[in-house]
Amino acid sequence: AGRSGSSDGVAVYDDARDGSGRHRLEAVDQLRTGIGSGQLVLHYQPKLALATGEVDGVEALVRWQHPTRGLLFPDAFIDLAESAGLMSRLTSAVVDMALAQCRAWADEGCPLTVSVNVSPSNLVDEEFPDEVAQALRRHGLPAAALVLEVTESILMEDRERAVRVLSRLRATGVGVSIDDYGTGYSSLAYLAALPVTELKLDRVFVGAMTGSSRAASIVTSTLQLAHALDLTLVAEGAEDQDTVDALATLGCDVVQGYHLSRPLPPEQLWAWLQDRPPAGVRSPLADDLR
Numbered sequence: 001a002g003r004s005g006s007s008d009g010v011a012v013y014d015d016a017r018d019g020s021g022r023h024r025l026e027a028v029d030q031l032r033t034g035i036g037s038g039q040l041v042l043h044y045q046p047k048l049a050l051a052t053g054e055v056d057g058v059e060a061l062v063r064w065q066h067p068t069r070g071l072l073f074p075d076a077f078i079d080l081a082e083s084a085g086l087m088s089r090l091t092s093a094v095v096d097m098a099l100a101q102c103r104a105w106a107d108e109g110c111p112l113t114v115s116v117n118v119s120p121s122n123l124v125d126e127e128f129p130d131e132v133a134q135a136l137r138r139h140g141l142p143a144a145a146l147v148l149e150v151t152e153s154i155l156m157e158d159r160e161r162a163v164r165v166l167s168r169l170r171a172t173g174v175g176v177s178i179d180d181y182g183t184g185y186s187s188l189a190y191l192a193a194l195p196v197t198e199l200k201l202d203r204v205f206v207g208a209m210t211g212s213s214r215a216a217s218i219v220t221s222t223l224q225l226a227h228a229l230d231l232t233l234v235a236e237g238a239e240d241q242d243t244v245d246a247l248a249t250l251g252c253d254v255v256q257g258y259h260l261s262r263p264l265p266p267e268q269l270w271a272w273l274q275d276r277p278p279a280g281v282r283s284p285l286a287d288d289l290r
């Protein structure tokens with residue numbers, strides 16, 4: 001069989017193991033059905049503002065509740081969605097779910113910005129900005145409630161179009177974050193080309209910073225660069241208190257990582273939020289979200 005188990009992070013479809021393409025068609029079909037029938041679910045990982053200790057927002061991370069194979073992580077199906085032309089549907093579903101959740105939390109008195117990961121194909125789609133604007137309207141949310149996380153691969157497809165689409169999104173007030181910052185060969189090229197509001201430093205640097213002065217120097221210089229450009233610096237992948245303390249000492253703005261919390265289903269995230277100290281949630285959106 002060309003399909004393999006999932007809990008170990010193996011893809012639902014593996015080219016090398018299926019010469020006929022039959023299993024691929026089957027996997028694509030299941031994914032299309034899954035997207036259309038509510039099998040995608042979002043887990044949310046909180047981000048903490050280091051200056052205040054308040055929760056700054058959450059990142060939505062997609063999972064696929066597969067009918068027979070259990071809960072699948074993105075590395076098992078994102079590439080397939082992209083190559084099969086399903087990414088626009090997947091992203092629409094994710095944006096809609098994330099904004100519905102954002103609205104529900106706001107209604108509970110807990111206004112949180114939500115970050116959503118987008119793929120290269122979303123940003124060569126000229127209709128994407130209108131779609132996002134409509135989704136925000138549908139849920140009664142200001143554009144500032146949403147941050148889109150992009151990676152450098154968006155500049156590799158149709159660069160001019162991607163810049164145009166992203167600029168239009170940015171003009172509506174949606175935040176734009178560069179994810180996994182520092183790992184792409186053209187990281188600095190993004191900064192010149194893209195209208196961004198946030199850099200998200202990749203966890204390879206964050207994870208190494210307490211044990212390596214070279215990694216720590218990279219964090220420091222990225223922080224200086226981000227602040228010189230008036231961007232928020234988010235450190236991803238903080239796995240222990242020493243790292244969080246080091247980031248706070250350096251003046252990093254926001255931290256995210258397993259040490260704080262793993263990505264959680266909405267009801268578990270809600271419980272986690274209730275355990276935070278009083279006023280533990282920053283409310284930059286509070287006025288807009290009434």
Ligand code: C2E
Nearest residue numbers: 060061062073074094117118119237238239257258259263
């Ligand atoms: P990402 O956007 O860089 O998300 C961070 C990933 O690192 C998540 O994995 C998260 O669970 C994990 N992580 C968070 N904190 C830590 C930590 O302290 N240590 C370690 N080792 N890992 C940590 P996940 O959820 O499996 O997502 C993997 C990637 O899949 C994401 O990387 C993103 O590129 C992609 N992805 C997730 N959701 C979506 C989506 O809705 N749409 C698209 N297009 N891509 C998505």
Ligand code: MG
Nearest residue numbers: 059117149179
């Ligand atoms: Mg991300």
Ligand code: MG
Nearest residue numbers: 179180200236
């Ligand atoms: Mg990342």
Ligand code: MG
Nearest residue numbers: 179180202203
């Ligand atoms: Mg990553």
